[in-house]
Amino acid sequence: MTADVTSKPAVRDAPKKVVARRDPNRRRARDLLVIVPTFAILLVIVFPVLWMVFTSLRPTTALAARLPWSRYFDGLGFGAYGRLFGNSDFARYIGNSLLVSAVSTCCTVVLASLAAYALSRFVFRLRRTVLMVVLATQLLPFVVLITPIYLSFGELGLLNSYVGLIIVYTAMTLPLAIYLLMGYFDTIPLALDEAARIDGCSNVGVIFRVVFPIALPGIVTVIVTTFIATWEEYFFASVLNTSEDLKTVQVGLSSFFGEYTSDWGVIMAAATVATIPTIVLFSIVQKRLVAGMAAGSVKE
Amino acid sequence: MASRSARRQPYALTTPALIVIGVLFVFPSVYNVVLAFQKLSPYDTPGDATWVGFDNFKAIFSDPQIGSATLNTAFWLTALTVAIRLVLGLGLALLLQSQVLARWRLRGVGRTLVLVPWMLPPVVAVACWKSIFDANTGVLNQFLVSTHIVSKGVPFLAQTSTAWWSVIAIIVWRELPFVVIVMMAGLQSIPKEQYEAAAIDSAGRWQSFLHITLPNLRPVIVVVVLMTVIQTFNNFVYVWLSTGGGPGTYTQVLATQLYSAAFVANDLGQGAAIGIVMTATMAVFALIYLRVTGDREGRSA
């Protein structure tokens, strides 16, 4: 709500707005009424993660110990990180995860865009059926069905390979991606594609030249959700690929959970290390998101 | 001629996605139905199964816990967490979209921070929260005790009065980023001219939220609700890891029942049958939901 109001005065005169936004004098004290609560909420959101990082730095004896506040920061160090890289090939797991997640995200975005465009722009007889089929896939309890999947992937020679996991991840993330993209495509006026089609664009041309750039915030959202969904996936990764060379971050992380003991320091260190690539990636993608906004505003 | 090829176009565009989805889903979804009428342990090959007719379904409905598990799943696990996520997610998205943050160049930071919970694998997320919630040594209880809000540490996950709220806190926290980021993208695709026009008509901020923001977000909200409802309804990780369905069976949900049947009692057929009942429930929900939220055909025609 605050967003709408504060943007209103500036919106009336677009060129002025641009100047105004760059002018530091326009930063007013009452802005703090928005900034302070926003960051207070964000602090609450981030706190458990900070706690995780903090835990990874604490000595093992301090975990779950009843300490007075003054002794909370005693003996912090990087011991857990030493154990992490000493006892596992964690760098390799991160590489595997990056590869699998990046490739399946690309596949998902391309395939989902085509499908979502068709579902958003065309009226066809099986439309409702396709929509329901795509949705129905979200309802399956995979834990029960893993054995037949494992067997059929074995038949297809897709066990212990990147390709098998990429196919699974693409199939797994497509339904949500299609539905999300459909939502975004629906908000784009039909007149735009018609204009492009008159200019001689094919369907694929319309999708990637016209709709894609305008829907870029939506596309980036889908990239982010797909990437995270594949990055955090554990179940298929642990069942389909058992070779040490192909382990993903989540499988590597879970290997620190033991029956007798779990080294929580190492687990927290591993989780911290595993989140760094994603955070870096998103700070880069952020800029695309902003660029997408600019593209979206050229609509008129 | 032209109309004929135009009629084929949507199929050509959707086929690649459907093929990939088919590779993973077609066989298992058919097999799921077969399995629900069989008795099979996870240690046997599918060929070793014996047919048991409707026994697995009968067993579901004669289970004394099924009623409370269904209620828990529908109300506490799904309806409540989705509603909270929706309200908080929209609010947070609006805050993060605000011009104020852009002016102070804080938008990027805000957007990245809000995604952070999502980057933690659920196992780690639950472990962090459990250590924060611990009655003796958890930092939350230490804070509450040292500020005299409570006199003694509260075992949040172990007592009926707080167990569900604690589980809900974990779920909402971990899954909120998805809603926020989807809402933000939705907000960005709202044409600025609409707000301009509203401003000229001197509409208030609440008015423009009600008449511009919400209607424009509608398609996005419709999808978000549908997807989060389905995913949450089927989710077992949070409950299983945080309370294990306890105290007693107080936080038992359908997905944990499914898991217990399949892997604690080693009865895959029973698990598949519970899965089918859950799938059917969600399918009915989805059909009604899509009908109620309006026919999209009308618009795109």
Added chain:
Amino acid sequence: MKFTKSVVAAAVTSLVLPLAACSGSGSGSGSVNLVFRQFDPKGEVAGLTTAIDAWNKSHPKIHVEMQTLSPNNVQQFAREANSGSGPDIDQIGYADVAFLAKPKILLSLDDLMKKDPVPGGTDNLLAKDMVTFDGKTWAMPWTADTMALVYNPKALSAAGVKSPPTTWEQLAADAKQISSSSSGKTSGFCFAASGSATSSQWNAINYYIWAHGGTLVQKNPSGAWQPGIAQPQLANAIQYFADLFSSGASPKANQAVQDYSDPSIVNGLATGSCAMSYEPPATFAPLLKQAKAAGTTLTTAPMPSGLTDGATHLGGRALGINRNSKHPDEAWQVIKYLMSATTFKTYSQYPASKSTLTQLTVPESQQGFVKQLPHARSFARYIGSDMTVASIEQLVNQRFSAVYSGQSSSSDAAAAIISGLTKGLKG
């Protein structure tokens, strides 16, 4: 658009490269390569790795590759074996051997044992009842463990408790005494009391019931399974554990804890906020190190009634051979090596063999385990009905937990357990 294109190009390249690299990994000449899978985190098995390295050095013809797949996932092994693959040698928790024996996923070891016997024979192996089904041996007991009482002698003596309790009743009284005399700073008895399916209160509950002459389920002379405890007795057991919380002997926080290795229990012992708990040997060893670092003394004693035969459980891991293994003879040799005293010189676990066990020098602080192990008896007593041990465990944990949280009375919970057992055992 350029961005998108380059991403797609990069994706395609990165997809093709590893494929090319994957193809054709030829096997070495003449020597046999065996895969041995174990499931403990790598940080815990340095000694095992040393033993295997030593084997590989002295046996150039049989190379053993140790594969770690943690946490334990026996169904994964079943899946692989059922599709014709999987490791040659698999480490298996005792409780899981039966699952793998029934569909004959494992190779029966009797022929190999006859051809090439285990040194010292199999008579002195512990837990043979966990690996023998239908008259055949499916795996070799490898390591042994049980739960011993871990306690902090200083905390006990500070409360005037001179020696660790030897009965459950005494344990409750001592724990209450410790909690109250330290005015809440030290809890008398900590244990994982959550209602989850794998909550390790299961061990204490069974120990208590066994010590009082009962058993949860039993086979009657006609061969049918039935509950082995009457409702009032079971209600007493439930009340005993519920009273631990109401008397203050155990902290309420424990009701949210699922596992004996949970930091809240392990660190509670290490930092002195818990006076007593129970742990298996593999958890106790690192715990002792932590306690030392925190300046706390910890030691072990047998559990209450732990020196009574069958009042505690015997757990551990076995070694089995995948029925798909192309080299069962070589795999058997490796198993024999893993069972030998040589391996246990570097691998810090208790061997599941009485003779190998006596060859070990065990530090004073671990005497509780060594004294109790010969009296411990496996969970084989619960195996064979239509109800899995895990299902019994889940039912019992849930119902006990419901009493702690005030959702039901101990007699209602006992009735619910008995009826659940009766229904489950009939299949």
